[in-house]
Amino acid sequence: MGEEGVKMKRAVVLLSGGLDSATTAYMARAEGFQLYALTFLYEQRHDREVESAKRIADELGVEEHKLLTIPLEEIGHSSLFKNRGKIPENTEIGKKIPSTYVPARNIILLSFAVSYAESIDAEVVFIGANAVDYSGYPDCRPEFYEAFQKACDLGTKRGVEGRPVILRRPLIELSKAEIISKAKELQVPLRYTWSCYKGEDRACGTCESCRLRLKGFAEAGIEDPIEYTTNR
Amino acid sequence: MGEEGVKMKRAVVLLSGGLDSATTAYMARAEGFQLYALTFLYEQRHDREVESAKRIADELGVEEHKLLTIPLEEIGHSSLFKNRGKIPENTEIGKKIPSTYVPARNIILLSFAVSYAESIDAEVVFIGANAVDYSGYPDCRPEFYEAFQKACDLGTKRGVEGRPVILRRPLIELSKAEIISKAKELQVPLRYTWSCYKGEDRACGTCESCRLRLKGFAEAGIEDPIEYTTNR
Numbered sequence: 094m095g096e097e098g099v100k101m102k103r104a105v106v107l108l109s110g111g112l113d114s115a116t117t118a119y120m121a122r123a124e125g126f127q128l129y130a131l132t133f134l135y136e137q138r139h140d141r142e143v144e145s146a147k148r149i150a151d152e153l154g155v156e157e158h159k160l161l162t163i164p165l166e167e168i169g170h171s172s173l174f175k176n177r178g179k180i181p182e183n184t185e186i187g188k189k190i191p192s193t194y195v196p197a198r199n200i201i202l203l204s205f206a207v208s209y210a211e212s213i214d215a216e217v218v219f220i221g222a223n224a225v226d227y228s229g230y231p232d233c234r235p236e237f238y239e240a241f242q243k244a245c246d247l248g249t250k251r252g253v254e255g256r257p258v259i260l261r262r263p264l265i266e267l268s269k270a271e272i273i274s275k276a277k278e279l280q281v282p283l284r285y286t287w288s289c290y291k292g293e294d295r296a297c298g299t300c301e302s303c304r305l306r307l308k309g310f311a312e313a314g315i316e317d318p319i320e321y322t323t324n325r
Numbered sequence: 326m327g328e329e330g331v332k333m334k335r336a337v338v339l340l341s342g343g344l345d346s347a348t349t350a351y352m353a354r355a356e357g358f359q360l361y362a363l364t365f366l367y368e369q370r371h372d373r374e375v376e377s378a379k380r381i382a383d384e385l386g387v388e389e390h391k392l393l394t395i396p397l398e399e400i401g402h403s404s405l406f407k408n409r410g411k412i413p414e415n416t417e418i419g420k421k422i423p424s425t426y427v428p429a430r431n432i433i434l435l436s437f438a439v440s441y442a443e444s445i446d447a448e449v450v451f452i453g454a455n456a457v458d459y460s461g462y463p464d465c466r467p468e469f470y471e472a473f474q475k476a477c478d479l480g481t482k483r484g485v486e487g488r489p490v491i492l493r494r495p496l497i498e499l500s501k502a503e504i505i506s507k508a509k510e511l512q513v514p515l516r517y518t519w520s521c522y523k524g525e526d527r528a529c530g531t532c533e534s535c536r537l538r539l540k541g542f543a544e545a546g547i548e549d550p551i552e553y554t555t556n557r
Contacts, residue, residue, distance in 0.1 A: 197440035237480035248469035
């Protein structure tokens, strides 16, 4: 990809191993970016998503894949951490911020991504945030990203030099069904993606993340290639 | 401190072990906040500042002191990291962003502080950033803090609930001499503070951080209680 002698544009992609971030990464590649993937380990209950991230990064043929361990669970509370309460099941989605909210998580992850982008001189940071079929996390909303962009414009060397790292969130206004259709079109290896918060052998099918995923596949009329514990 | 039966307000304080953050922490205590200190290990060359932070936290009698290891050096470049080039000496201060700049460092540290504040229900995050006698780091300027505050207002649960974590940077417009006078007044144990970027047995006296410190003490007419390698 890219003409010979032309330096390819670089992008940092936040790659959790889930459906949204994988699709975002494939979209970035389709635009011709050279990819630098960033995945975080933070004692998340579903750390098997990290194995998914590795597989997807391999399939994508990224330039570099950084796995960073960050101490979120040392300062925060969330039912998403190992041994910290129960993952809610079959709750009403989007009514209130759920217990799986990790305080300021996307702010922290984006900060690392911007730092990485500055270091490797990447033009763009891609994040698979989505504010349509989502759990109501405040750090998934467009207005947050606009404000964070402004903070980066003002708080980084690149910003001061007049070529700030650009934050892109191409899924922000897509429904889960639209994301899945996009993924299919771009040949994202959906069988490798992991969404379930519980992180057991098979996806539970009842946590918010599984339910949003299942609803999306159903609406898109595409079969979800992963296995679930529950009979559906 | 605090009347009986009245719940004390909590504050997270970013405590590097340097002069500015120590003074900030004493200012927060003087206002009656219960303190939760946060110190970061990131392969900084001068990690002896962390020992300073511990001593200062002890003196202050903080409620909790968290030491967090974060992988900045895995993604970034800075002469402030161990084995990464040379710390500049006797350069003109403030002319350009120096090689000691760590990409997006304050954005990252603040993000963790906001996460911690949400978790322990602290009202405020204090940071000792200063934009007068400083090295020209973009993430020390007031306009950055205003933008970051906005991002937190929009991107956190607390913000959505209408009681965002408030970011305070009480030193932002003080000269180093004014900070040192303030420190003296509040009986900050200046002998424990560490500023030198080199992190050797004694402060070098020639790096930007030492020179800003020495200039501040000279202008304040106060003797710096720490030892320097150079004859001054």
